[in-house]
Amino acid sequence: MNEGNSQEFSDEEISQLFAQYAVPLRSFARGVLKNADLAEEVVQSAFVILSEKGHDVARDALKAWLYRVVYNEAITIRRRKKLESKTAERVEIHQPFDSTTQTVLSNDLVKQIGAELELLSPEQQIVVRKKIYEEKTFAAIAEELDLPLGTVLTRMRLALKKLKQRLQREMES
């Protein structure tokens, strides 16, 4: 990578940065847009901007800059979509993820998280599966299980904490 802030990135550097940040940036964009295709479009745009205007970016702030660009691009797309059709916005924004648009995941990672799921208490497992697999709202889950909303949220939060710790361990290893 070039030293200093006024030098442009080479193609090789751009490729390296893409390999390093594309997955988390794409995931972040999906979190904002709830659409995998638009998320991919946003990330591509961010790296085009990096290649064109990257010489202005401080190297130690590169990650923050990339996230900000992706976020701004995502918000711009959302606004455009909102103008195009309010109905389309309701469909595409803030909807649960479509399983067909999921990130390509390694089998090992999925197995490890699956094993961790099995270690959760049955009460937590039910909430996790209803939320993520059956894509129900917390309010619907609470009503279905005849539990206070706070109890459902607590169970989900504790379960997510354990699963996330396992995910981080697996990704580090």
Place this chain on the structure above:
Amino acid sequence: MTQEHDASSDKSWQAFLYTEGEMSAEELTAFEARLENDTELCEQVAEAVILTDVIAAASHQPMLAKPVRTERFAAGRFWTSTILTACLMVALLVGNSLRTPSDSQDLKLHGHVRPIVEENISDENVIRLWVETSPTTLAEAEPFTGPISPVEVEELNVPDWLLAAVQYETVEETHEETPSLDREEI
């Protein structure tokens, strides 16, 4: 350190609520305003998306048939089969007891109930049955075979009730033969 951990945990939870569309309009606006300048929060959103994907994929795995539940199911099947077997045995015993002749017709030997089929029994068979199952005979003598001589019967000390039963049957047989002949003649 703990406060940092709590803050990170809280960010992670907020990110999950955001990606799952579980925020109110006000919360959403406030959260997105933070996203613009908080890189850590952006990373938490990315992690929440990946974690959700992995959990969803893991939920598709066939291994979700829990071993614990399998054991419970197996235990349930064991108990079900045990109860069914017990019920079957009780039904057989009840059925058998209903089919068993009354006490007067039973020959109770050493706690075992052996119904006697009246038509096929002879004096000799009754005595042989008694001899075979007599406590002294079982303990000391060899299995009884062949015809029984009167001397042997005396030595065996046959109880009176048994002799009476044998005599009674013999008398009955002679009585049955005579009237039937009479009826045929008439």
